[in-house]
Amino acid sequence: MPRRTIGFVLVFVVPRGGGAGRVAGHLGVFTEDGTPAGEPEWLDDLAPRVAELERTHRPRWVWPHTADIYPDLLRSGVRVERCHDLALAEGLILNYHGRHGEPRALAAAWARARGLPVPDDPPPVRREDQPTLFEPDRSPLPDGVDPVRAAVTVHGGQQRAAGEVEHPDRMRVLIAAESAGALAAAEMSHAGLPWRADVHEALLAELLGPRPAPGARPARLAELAEKIAAALGGRQVNPDSPASVVRAFAAAGVDVPSTRAWVLREVDHPAVEPLLEYKELARLYAAHGWSWLESWVRHGRFHPEYVVGGVVSGRWATRGGAALQLPRALRSAVRAEPGHVLVVADAAQLEPRVLAALAGDARLAEVAAAGDLYASLAADSFAGDRARAKVAMLSAMYGGSSGGAGPLLAVLRRRFPDAVGYVEAAARTGEQGGLVRSRLGRTSPPPSAAWREMIGGGSRPEADETAQRRSLRAARDWGRFTRNFVVQGSAADWAAALLAVLRRRLSARVSAAELVFFQHDEVLVHCPEAVADAVCAELCSAAEEATRLVFGATPVRFPLDVHVVTCYADAK
DNA sequence: ACAGACCGCGCC
DNA sequence: AAAGGGCGCGGTCTGT
Numbered sequence: 169m170p171r172r173t174i175g176f177v178l179v180f181v182v183p184r185g186g187g188a189g190r191v192a193g194h195l196g197v198f199t200e201d202g203t204p205a206g207e208p209e210w211l212d213d214l215a216p217r218v219a220e221l222e223r224t225h226r227p228r229w230v231w232p233h234t235a236d237i238y239p240d241l242l243r244s245g246v247r248v249e250r251c252h253d254l255a256l257a258e259g260l261i262l263n264y265h266g267r268h269g270e271p272r273a274l275a276a277a278w279a280r281a282r283g284l285p286v287p288d289d290p291p292p293v294r295r296e297d298q299p300t301l302f303e304p305d306r307s308p309l310p311d312g313v314d315p316v317r318a319a320v321t322v323h324g325g326q327q328r329a330a331g332e333v334e335h336p337d338r339m340r341v342l343i344a345a346e347s348a349g350a351l352a353a354a355e356m357s358h359a360g361l362p363w364r365a366d367v368h369e370a371l372l373a374e375l376l377g378p379r380p381a382p383g384a385r386p387a388r389l390a391e392l393a394e395k396i397a398a399a400l401g402g403r404q405v406n407p408d409s410p411a412s413v414v415r416a417f418a419a420a421g422v423d424v425p426s427t428r429a430w431v432l433r434e435v436d437h438p439a440v441e442p443l444l445e446y447k448e449l450a451r452l453y454a455a456h457g458w459s460w461l462e463s464w465v466r467h468g469r470f471h472p473e474y475v476v477g478g479v480v481s482g483r484w485a486t487r488g489g490a491a492l493q494l495p496r497a498l499r500s501a502v503r504a505e506p507g508h509v510l511v512v513a514d515a516a517q518l519e520p521r522v523l524a525a526l527a528g529d530a531r532l533a534e535v536a537a538a539g540d541l542y543a544s545l546a547a548d549s550f551a552g553d554r555a556r557a558k559v560a561m562l563s564a565m566y567g568g569s570s571g572g573a574g575p576l577l578a579v580l581r582r583r584f585p586d587a588v589g590y591v592e593a594a595a596r597t598g599e600q601g602g603l604v605r606s607r608l609g610r611t612s613p614p615p616s617a618a619w620r621e622m623i624g625g626g627s628r629p630e631a632d633e634t635a636q637r638r639s640l641r642a643a644r645d646w647g648r649f650t651r652n653f654v655v656q657g658s659a660a661d662w663a664a665a666l667l668a669v670l671r672r673r674l675s676a677r678v679s680a681a682e683l684v685f686f687q688h689d690e691v692l693v694h695c696p697e698a699v700a701d702a703v704c705a706e707l708c709s710a711a712e713e714a715t716r717l718v719f720g721a722t723p724v725r726f727p728l729d730v731h732v733v734t735c736y737a738d739a740k
Numbered sequence: 741a742c743a744g745a746c747c748g749c750g751c752c
Numbered sequence: 753a754a755a756g757g758g759c760g761c762g763g764t765c766t767g768t
Contacts, residue, residue, distance in 0.1 A: 568756025652757035
């Protein structure tokens with residue numbers, strides 16, 4: 169094949185059987201204008217062909233779902249630069265139109281792919297026997313449907329759909345960033361986060377005692393359980409059972425409404441201290457103990473599975489390993505390999521900055537020019553009281569008002585009417601059952617039928633006080649969700665753009681660096697010590713580029729706090 | 741025995 | 753006037 173620039177390569181894969189470490193499938197090469205460049209091919213092993221095309225053409229790979237194919241390619245040593253993930257794009261577009269949760273194998277996409285009339289309202293539930301483009305292991309395509317042609321058709325439909333939303337440019341950025349995120353997620357799962365099992369084990373031994381026999385409690389937990397029982401007058405009590413603990417306290421003459429740590433801390437009783445310690449250690453044991461280590465750490469790396477597109481707001485989820493909840497105490501087990509460092513970068517106070525940019529609030533943007541936004545906000549509006557400034561801002565974004573936040577929020581509203589007005593408008597939209605969007609167009613789900621029923625029930629003339637209260641409550645709850653959605657979703661937009669841009673920059677300019685971890689607004693790069701400065705420079709440029717991509721020419725700054733360390737625990 | 745609800749807590 | 757957003761996970765408890 170002559171060397172020339174080709175805009176798109178469309179790949180369709182139908183995994184067959186066990187796979188045996190290889191991924192088979194159809195592959196078709198197309199030029200940018202949609203003209204096929206040669207016949208579609210069937211390959212028993214896609215990896216070599218993908219590697220070759222990547223080397224010669226740097227195409228955009230269009231495939232049903234990155235998570236279904238890219239991990240296998242990575243295991244075969246093949247990395248690609250860019251892709252269009254049909255399933256993720258389909259989800260974003262469907263959600264934009266308020267059709268959350270519909271099967272990704274949209275009936276309309278199928279109809280288009282098969283040249284059939286497109287139904288106006290595709291059935292919401294896919295039948296078991298209905299073939300699907302996006303879950304290729306379910307069932308093969310119907311006879312006579314060429315998989316490459318189907319992918320081309322669906323892709324074309326998505327390009328059109330992206331062009332028809334209110335801000336097509338933003339939707340295109342979103343789809344590209346989401347697709348790049350899927351690539352980065354697979355790469356990070358593959359690479360893994362450097363993890364010193366010996367450090368982790370030493371920590372467990374120090375806090376819990378030696379590893380217990382299967383079914384037994386660690387020594388330290390058994391000891392604390394005895395102390396708790398003794399302090400409660402020798403009553404039977406299972407510290408793992410909230411109900412049992414409440415009963416035991418009641419029997420000892422102490423009324424506790426629940427066993428939440430912050431509740432217990434207010435209780436003056438000798439059982440409280442050992443109980444709090446028990447709960448903390450029991451959690452470490454259950455969630456990140458020896459069995460976690462066995463399940464998730466191999467050859468010195470923690471390999472979580474990221475789920476891109478798993479949260480409507482655009483945040484990532486994880487499957488197994490609780491990767492996004494690594495306790496701070498365990499971060500000492502995250503160590504760079506010899507001669508290497510970890511570059512830890514997190515966006516400083518991302519959400520309030522996002523709000524300033526979203527709302528176009530010039531005054532808040534000014535406040536956000538400072539490195540420490542909350543300190544700057546405190547100086548501006550809260551007589552220098554940083555804690556109060558932070559509470560005020562968080563209540564605006566979350567809809568909370570506990571801890572006397574009401575008056576603080578009022579200060580914020582007077583001083584920054586555009587920013588506060590923006591989230592309050594989002595809350596009102598939600599209270600009325602409407603949809604809200606992130607900056608790039610991620611869209612909140614419509615409220616459930618049960619919600620609508622409750623809202624309707626409260627406004628009927630015969631509604632009693634309880635029904636009215638329930639209705640009001642449901643409306644407010646959903647309003648809090650949509651209020652937060654615009655901020656959380658737009659922060660996810662920014663973070664996705666950052667990751668996409670950083671990934672491209674690193675592969676082009678600091679190839680020895682690898683992305684090893686990402687959580688919401690924080691990214692970890694593992695690299696040889698000698699290139700740490702280069703990585704820092706790329707990070708800063710990436711943050712600026714991401715800001716421009718998502719918010720255009722906003723005056724709001726989005727600084728990164730960057731730490732070059734050998735141990736994750738030393739960052740911050 | 742198993743599934744699913746609830747609790748409580750970890751992270752952002 | 754009052755109203756805290758998102759998730760994953762492992763534990764218990766309840767219903768079948």
